[in-house]
Amino acid sequence: MKLMKVVMIALPILAAAMPALAERAYSPEEQKNKEIVLDFYQKALNDKDFEAASKYLGKYIQHNPLAADGPEGLRGFIEFLKKTYPHSKSEITRVMVDGNYVILRVHAIREPGDRGSAIVDIFRVENNKIEEHWDSVQPIPEKSANTNTMF
Amino acid sequence: MKLMKVVMIALPILAAAMPALAERAYSPEEQKNKEIVLDFYQKALNDKDFEAASKYLGKYIQHNPLAADGPEGLRGFIEFLKKTYPHSKSEITRVMVDGNYVILRVHAIREPGDRGSAIVDIFRVENNKIEEHWDSVQPIPEKSANTNTMF
Numbered sequence: 001m002k003l004m005k006v007v008m009i010a011l012p013i014l015a016a017a018m019p020a021l022a023e024r025a026y027s028p029e030e031q032k033n034k035e036i037v038l039d040f041y042q043k044a045l046n047d048k049d050f051e052a053a054s055k056y057l058g059k060y061i062q063h064n065p066l067a068a069d070g071p072e073g074l075r076g077f078i079e080f081l082k083k084t085y086p087h088s089k090s091e092i093t094r095v096m097v098d099g100n101y102v103i104l105r106v107h108a109i110r111e112p113g114d115r116g117s118a119i120v121d122i123f124r125v126e127n128n129k130i131e132e133h134w135d136s137v138q139p140i141p142e143k144s145a146n147t148n149t150m151f
Numbered sequence: 152m153k154l155m156k157v158v159m160i161a162l163p164i165l166a167a168a169m170p171a172l173a174e175r176a177y178s179p180e181e182q183k184n185k186e187i188v189l190d191f192y193q194k195a196l197n198d199k200d201f202e203a204a205s206k207y208l209g210k211y212i213q214h215n216p217l218a219a220d221g222p223e224g225l226r227g228f229i230e231f232l233k234k235t236y237p238h239s240k241s242e243i244t245r246v247m248v249d250g251n252y253v254i255l256r257v258h259a260i261r262e263p264g265d266r267g268s269a270i271v272d273i274f275r276v277e278n279n280k281i282e283e284h285w286d287s288v289q290p291i292p293e294k295s296a297n298t299n300t301m302f
Contacts (some may be wrong), residue, residue: 065295120271
């Protein structure tokens with residue numbers, strides 16, 4: 001009975017401390033890639049600080065059709081944000097990692113109170129540098145056929 | 152010298168047979184999740200065969216604002232595609248896996264010759280069933296600030 005009691009007390013504590021069973025353990029390199037992208041994203045999109053963000057950039061091959069290739073393309077985008085949407089915010093709602101790829105689900109708002117856009121960003125990291133970026137940006141429509149939100 | 156010759160012949164063959172170093176080895180469950188999503192996507196989006204696609208569906212919590220929740224939402228979407236865009240095609244250009252998540256980069260074309268849309272689909276698979284879906288769909292613009300395409 002005593003053992004049973006210990007188990008009944010300890011199990012929920014253990015369960016709360018452990019990641020959900022569905023989550024896999026990242027390799028140290030994957031963990032590092034995730035941290036690089038999360039810090040880069042915060043510096044670039046929310047702090048709008050090109051100097052701080054650009055230290056993470058390698059070649060930065062750009063697949064977003066609105067941005068030029070390389071770090072200079074990011075500089076231009078951050079300048080545009082600072083000037084046109086200084087209060088814009090990008091909230092990461094989900095992070096996935098597959099080796100060198102870090103994938104972010106993001107809710108981006110240009111002006112406070114906007115519905116905003118539902119974005120997926122894909123970054124490829126190599127040797128601790130962000131080498132490539134793809135994304136899809138979809139404005140959130142006013143009405144939805146379900147009640148789950150886009151996030 | 153003989154050993155060196157063997158190595159020099161064998162190395163390129165081995166290199167060609169192995170995945171790139173950057174790719175990580177998926178667990179058997181991740182490999183299965185990937186296969187499920189790829190077959191589901193082909194059956195649903197290209198074959199437009201709801202019966203074949205729906206065998207993979209669990210609850211199918213839907214975050215695409217145009218589709219109703221659950222398998223019935225997919226049925227409605229496939230019927231819409233068959234009727235309105237019978238020649239639509241979805242080409243997967245990149246596949247990423249993180250545990251229960253399978254992420255697809257997709258080039259979707261509704262009519263042959265269209266520029267089409269750049270999509271990211273995210274699926275959550277649990278016990279061999281697709282339980283949840285998120286996406287962002289962006290029409291490909293006519294002009295781009297870089298020459299890399301969106302894929």
